[in-house]
Amino acid sequence: MRTSKTKSMIAAAVAVAGAAAFTAPAAQAGVTSCSAQGGKQEAGALIGAALGGLLGNSVSGHNRTTGTVVGAAVGAAAGSAVGCQMQHQDPAQRARYDREDRFATYVSGGYRLSSQIEPARFSRMGQLSVINRDFGLRAAPDFSSRYVGKLKGGERVDAMAHVRGTDWILVGRNGVGMGYVHEDYIRPDNARYAYGY
Known part of the structure; x- marks a missing residue:
């Protein structure tokens, strides 16, 4: 009886070690790689493999080796997912992704413009x-130009500039032009105007 239990525990330890040894290279190879930097994913995978292997060993009945291996694999996957989520929630990582995800801009006519839109005068x-009402933000001051976003009726924007020789307005936020809106779809934000007029 003790010999059988000892063999099962040795098999469990070997399976957990094997799962742990597999998890680290797999993470480096991209199988469990996370788009956020840090070591929490790998640590989570190792801890998950160890706990899953032990749990699988204890609940598997007669076939403890299979239970250990399956438990270690499931635990490693769950630990990897939790670790990756923790990496994404790290404040330093979130700040880095906010900087990277921010759109590229360029300067034209004295205005900072999103790289998604065309310059104008x-x-x-x-x-x-x-x-005034829902409107698809345009890449150029023309109804045939492509959409670069959508504005909802009642939404406030900075009307940065009028496009010379047209009925279009450059709108944006935080000093960056994000697209063009036809003047029929926008009104000054003051008390003289009622919504929808």
Whole structure:
């Protein structure tokens, strides 16, 4: 009886060690790699493999080796997922991704513009405005240009500039032009105007 239990525990230890040894190279190879930097994913996979292997060994009945291996594999996958999530939630990682995800910009006519939109000739406006009704933000001051976003009715935006020779307005936020809105879809944000007029 003790010999059988000792053999099962040795088999469990070997399976857990094997799962742990497999997990680290797999993470480096990209099988369990996380898009956020850090070591929490690998640590989670190792801890999950160890706990899963021990749990699998204890509940598997007569075939403890299979239970240990299956438990270690499931534990490693769960630990890896939890570790990756923790890496993404790390404040330093979130700040880094916010910087990376921010759109590229360029300067044209004295305005900072999103790289998704085309330049134009502008006359400065610089006022807070409200979108009258839902409107697809355009890449150029033309209804046939592609969409680069959507604005909802009642949403406030910076009306940065009027596009010279057209009925289009450059709108943006935080000093960056994000796209063009036809003037029929936007109004100044002041008390003289009722919503939808």
